[in-house]
Amino acid sequence: MGLESWAWCPLLTIGKFLKKYSYCYLCSNPRKDIGPMNTELLKKYLEIWGRILPRKLSQLCLSHQKEIAKNIKLARELGLLK
Numbered sequence: 001m002g003l004e005s006w007a008w009c010p011l012l013t014i015g016k017f018l019k020k021y022s023y024c025y026l027c028s029n030p031r032k033d034i035g036p037m038n039t040e041l042l043k044k045y046l047e048i049w050g051r052i053l054p055r056k057l058s059q060l061c062l063s064h065q066k067e068i069a070k071n072i073k074l075a076r077e078l079g080l081l082k
């Protein structure tokens with residue numbers, strides 16, 4: 001059992017795989033308008049309990065993740081999302 005044994009943890013390898021082969025959905029679709037009114041898009045990045053998905057799962061880049069989070073909060077204030 002060397003120090004490398006932790007690297008065989010399946011969760012870590014899946015995480016590495018996702019990071020390597022994932023791309024930001026919004027960067028590849030720049031025409032998608034992100035706004036509080038676009039609830040169809042915002043709902044994709046919510047959990048079943050209504051929380052915002054972490055970046056590991058949403059697979060967005062940092063700037064888009066921040067924009068999505070901002071707009072979800074705005075939509076909640078407007079009463080468009082739960």
Ligand SMILES: [Zn+2]
Pocket residue numbers: 024025026027028060061062063064
């Ligand atoms: Zn992006």
